[in-house]
Amino acid sequence: LANPAIDFTFQDEDKKPLRYARGLDAKYRVADVMGTEFIENAAAIDIEREGARVTGYAAFPTLHAATARGQHLFVNGRPVRDKVLLSALRAAYGDLLPSGRHPLAVVFIDLPPQEVDVNVHPAKTEVRFRDAARVRGLLISGIRHALQGSAQFTASTLGPQALRMLQPQERPGFADVAVAKPQGFSPRVGGSMFSAAPPQARKAL
Numbered sequence: 218l219a220n221p222a223i224d225f226t227f228q229d230e231d232k233k234p235l236r237y238a239r240g241l242d243a244k245y246r247v248a249d250v251m252g253t254e255f256i257e258n259a260a261a262i263d264i265e266r267e268g269a270r271v272t273g274y275a276a277f278p279t280l281h282a283a284t285a286r287g288q289h290l291f292v293n294g295r296p297v298r299d300k301v302l303l304s305a306l307r308a309a310y311g312d313l314l315p316s317g318r319h320p321l322a323v324v325f326i327d328l329p330p331q332e333v334d335v336n337v338h339p340a341k342t343e344v345r346f347r348d349a350a351r352v353r354g355l356l357i358s359g360i361r362h363a364l365q366g367s368a369q370f371t372a373s374t375l376g377p378q379a380l381r382m383l384q385p386q387e388r389p390g391f392a393d394v395a396v397a398k399p400q401g402f403s404p405r406v407g408g409s410m411f412s413a414a415p416p417q418a419r420k421a422l
Contacts (some may be wrong), residue, residue, distance in 0.1 A: 224237065260367045264355060264362060264375055269355055270326060288319065288321065290303070299342070310360070329387065
């Protein structure tokens with residue numbers, strides 16, 4: 218996910234190799250790794266403030282998971298499982314998600330190297346920000362702005378209960394919900410077509 222311009226091939230004994238074709242646009246790699254259901258039901262994030270930038274994709278509140286495995290966070294290209302960022306991701310959705318469910322997202326945070334310390338955890342999975350509150354606020358604002366700016370929520374898994382949860386009179390600040398049948402997504406990478414497997418069938422490399 219962090220390196221869409223690089224080809225990846227994973228071989229596990231005699232199983233069919235898992236291949237990720239390179240592309241110039243990170244969206245293609247996100248679709249390849251996360252699956253078409255995610256990319257068709259996610260809003261693009263792009264917000265910048267005071268030298269820090271947050272980009273990526275956040276799934277509509279109608280598309281969620283039973284675990285947090287579908288949350289991928291990167292700081293300056295490094296994958297992390299940082300408590301500050303994970304809590305900010307959850308806070309961005311507020312009470313739009315059903316109890317016990319987790320949002321899906323691929324988020325890239327880029328900021329000056331002096332603003333983050335990557336040596337606070339032996340496995341480098343956590344970081345320490347010079348201004349954690351600013352980064353947390355930027356992530357929350359970026360996700361909420363992306364969701365609110367979407368023309369419509371189009372989740373193939375949308376149900377009546379989720380639909381009622383997102384009605385403006387019950388959840389102010391979000392656009393009207395429209396149920397639409399997702400269109401096929403078949404990006405072309407390297408001159409050939411690829412299809413993306415469901416999120417649970419693939420893992421980020």
